[in-house]
Amino acid sequence: MIRTHIYAACLALAPLSLSAGSLTLFASGEDLATEGFNAPKLTKDGWALEFTRILASFDQITAWQTDPPFMADSADIAGRALPVTGPFMVDLVKADDDDRVALVTLDAAPGHYNALSWALVPGDDGFSLVPGDDGFSLVLDGIARKDGQEVAFTLRSADIVMHACGEYLGDMRKGFVTEGGEADLEITLHLDHLFGRADKPEDDEMNLDARGFAPFATGGVHDFFLGGLHLGHVGEGHCHVSAP
Amino acid sequence: MFPRPRLAGITFAIAGLLAPSAAFSHAALIEAETAQAIRLHAYYDTGTPMADAQVIIYAPDRPAVPWGQGNTDSEGRFTFIPDTVEGRWSVQVRQAGHGAMAHIELHGETATVLAPTVAAGSWVQRAVMVALVAWGALGTALFVLRRKGRPDASA
Numbered sequence: 163m164i165r166t167h168i169y170a171a172c173l174a175l176a177p178l179s180l181s182a183g184s185l186t187l188f189a190s191g192e193d194l195a196t197e198g199f200n201a202p203k204l205t206k207d208g209w210a211l212e213f214t215r216i217l218a219s220f221d222q223i224t225a226w227q228t229d230p231p232f233m234a235d236s237a238d239i240a241g242r243a244l245p246v247t248g249p250f251m252v253d254l255v256k257a258d259d260d261d262r263v264a265l266v267t268l269d270a271a272p273g274h275y276n277a278l279s280w281a282l283v284p285g286d287d288g289f290s291l292v293p294g295d296d297g298f299s300l301v302l303d304g305i306a307r308k309d310g311q312e313v314a315f316t317l318r319s320a321d322i323v324m325h326a327c328g329e330y331l332g333d334m335r336k337g338f339v340t341e342g343g344e345a346d347l348e349i350t351l352h353l354d355h356l357f358g359r360a361d362k363p364e365d366d367e368m369n370l371d372a373r374g375f376a377p378f379a380t381g382g383v384h385d386f387f388l389g390g391l392h393l394g395h396v397g398e399g400h401c402h403v404s405a406p
Numbered sequence: 407m408f409p410r411p412r413l414a415g416i417t418f419a420i421a422g423l424l425a426p427s428a429a430f431s432h433a434a435l436i437e438a439e440t441a442q443a444i445r446l447h448a449y450y451d452t453g454t455p456m457a458d459a460q461v462i463i464y465a466p467d468r469p470a471v472p473w474g475q476g477n478t479d480s481e482g483r484f485t486f487i488p489d490t491v492e493g494r495w496s497v498q499v500r501q502a503g504h505g506a507m508a509h510i511e512l513h514g515e516t517a518t519v520l521a522p523t524v525a526a527g528s529w530v531q532r533a534v535m536v537a538l539v540a541w542g543a544l545g546t547a548l549f550v551l552r553r554k555g556r557p558d559a560s561a
Contacts, residue, residue, distance in 0.1 A: 230509070230520050231507070231520060233520070274469065328507065329507050331498060331500060331505045331506070331507060335469070335470050335496075335498070338469070338470045352503070354503075398500055398504055398505045399505065399506070399507070400504070400506070
């Protein structure tokens with residue numbers, strides 16, 4: 163069990179003042195989840211992907227106020243914690259106009275929530291494609307197309323991946339809860355770290371590590387490992403990744 | 407977009423130092439001055455500079471609102487002149503879908519940068535490093551472009 167959650171149990175639960183604001187947590191697979199991989203953003207091996215569903219299971223989520231700021235350089239986060247009761251199982255294809263799916267809105271003490279820990283964990287009901295199995299942490303269903311071929315696929319992983327992330331990075335700085343105000347944070351899965359991108363150089367380090375779609379091009383159900391792919395981010399911000 | 411766009415490009419600073427202080431024939435007035443400036447170097451832990459990366463700066467008193475923005479040069483360097491001194495300045499550097507936030511504590515003549523330690527592992531775990539290269543008095547210049555009616559220059 164990641165040590166961040168020990169901190170969560172010990173340091174959190176500070177009483178909220180009556181003037182607490184709210185913090186909404188979102189999950190996103192970005193436009194690659196909602197719109198798929200389309201030219202020029204094909205997979206690194208030239209496949210177009212259309213997803214019918216991307217089921218992700220998140221748990222052990224804690225938002226943190228850290229000072230000095232946590233820099234995503236270890237599994238340990240120290241600070242004021244706001245633990246979130248999970249798990250959450252969401253379809254990242256069924257997202258809003260900003261490609262996000264709301265997980266939960268919490269009362270939160272004012273301050274800057276500049277770190278976020280969370281885990282991809284196997285889900286339970288609704289995630290077991292085969293009755294009686296243990297479920298999956300990530301399932302991607304869809305259709306792949308290339309050169310007249312059309313392949314239906316289901317890719318699934320039962321891996322547990324712990325994430326200790328720093329501050330959300332994106333077009334706007336996030337996580338500032340003010341008295342009576344609203345703020346949000348986002349768990350972001352970068353799907354191009356799994357499939358690569360044809361619009362980036364072949365020797366781009368992301369493409370060197372990404373699997374592409376070729377290993378799954380026979381279609382049907384494929385299991386894959388999340389280890390080494392590093393899908394999890396907070397916007398464009400990095401996370402320290404570890405196994406339990 | 408930015409309420410206090412007081413970024414002064416180092417290009418102007420150099421020009422200001424080299425050019426004569428007398429007005430040009432096109433009625434442009436240059437006044438040289440010195441200012442305390444922060445110079446950063448953004449790079450990956452592989453040593454590769456973050457060339458032409460987007461930089462967004464947040465001031466201590468309004469940490470949720472961009473104070474200014476720009477781009478690193480080909481060596482990953484970026485210079486800005488804070489308009490207040492005390493407190494934590496935050497600098498976000500982004501490139502190709504990845505980025506990092508660095509924090510610079512300014513207290514009087516002392517400046518320290520909070521940077522991530524380098525995490526071993528695959529490339530995606532490599533840190534974006536932002537190093538404080540300089541905090542000190544640099545020359546700068548205030549341009550008064552009378553013909554365009556602008557009170558000052560922007561970088």
